[in-house]
Every structure is written in C-alpha cells, then in structure tokens.
Amino acid sequence: GDSVTQMEGPVTLSEEAFLTINCTYTATGYPSLFWYVQYPGEGLQLLLKATKADDKGSNKGFEATYRKETTSFHLEKGSVQVSDSAVYFCALSTIEGNQFYFGTGTSLTVIP
C-alpha cells in the first residue's frame, strides 16, 4: 500500500546551518506530496507541496523537489532560524485526494 518513510529525529542544528530532512514514498499511480509543519502547541500547517514529478515546492525558504526516479521529496533549507524549531511531517495523497498518508514526523530544534 501507499506509505511515507521519513528521516527519524530529533535533529538539532545551530542557527544558519543547512537543513535536510529525508522523505521517501511508496505509491501506486501519481500521488501529490506535501510537507506539513507543527509548531509547539499548534495544529498542522501546510508548508509546501508538489503535485507532479520534477515540481519544486517552496515556502519560507524551504524547498522540496518531487523526484519520481528516486521516489523522494526531501525537505531543505539553506539557513535555519530558531523560529524554524518545529515538527515536520512528510505526507502524500492519492489521486483521489481523500487518502492521506503521513510520515512519523521529524523534530527540529535550532539553537542560537
């Protein structure tokens, strides 16, 4: 069945460091891919998305590219800030859009 495998955390980085959180997926067909972010004490917010192969989603300095050949959607940011400290979830949705599969989440802490 469809699934998402996400890099385990927690991840601790110094401010201005480069961030990569790995995400790979298994799916039949052509899913849409997402990164959600959950700040402490809050619900999930959509960070970025990509709906087809080679699409790049970007938002708030974060980027992820939909790689069909490697079934990956790794999240990257060139220079993290303390305010980026949160839990990040990779997710996919089926073509129908009503079945969502979430990764286990990766906790990121950025220290000054």
Place this chain on the structure above:
Amino acid sequence: SAVISQKPSRDICQRGTSLTIQCQVDSQVTMMFWYRQQPGQSLTLIATANQGSEATYESGFVIDKFPISRPNLTFSTLTVSNMSPEDSSIYLCSVASAYEQYFGPGTRLTVT
C-alpha cells in the same frame, strides 16, 4: 484554502467521562476527517465523516468509543467516550480540498 476552528482548544477530564469536540469550517466541504496524535507521535486517522451518511472508521476505532456527527457541510463533532488516560492526545479535525488537507488547531485532551 479552508479555515478550521475547533472547540475546546484543550481540556482536562476525569476518566470515565466523555468529551465532545466541535469542528467548524468556513466553507462547505464534503469530507471531514478526525485524527489523533498521541504524544510524540504522528497522526492516526480515526474516521472520515461525510455529510448525510455514517462515518467510516479506521481499523482500531469504533463508533461506540468515538461517535461522530456531521449535521451539515461546515460542521462536525467527535465525542471521546468513557475516557481513560490512554485517550490523552491531540485530536485534529481536517478537510480535503483539491488534493490538500487543511487542519484545525487541534484539541489537547488530558485524561486523569
């Protein structure tokens, strides 16, 4: 996009009691979803609620424990019945729109 509100935002309840969580959306949507997020874990889908029909429950969740109402296209409730400390979680409401899911802020439940 959709804006979702939930009530209450948090509650502390005694074991054996029940709590009803409300979810309000600012637009009409066909499908609404209820998730549980246990401490430090990813999201687990409890059920899918369509207006005008019975909710569809995922494996491990039953209607007697988590009854759901969906009286119209903008509102749903989830009741956590006969609570035990194992029910302490964040409960999240979400809606699907154009292959994305939008989440409410969550209800943080602690059962003592």
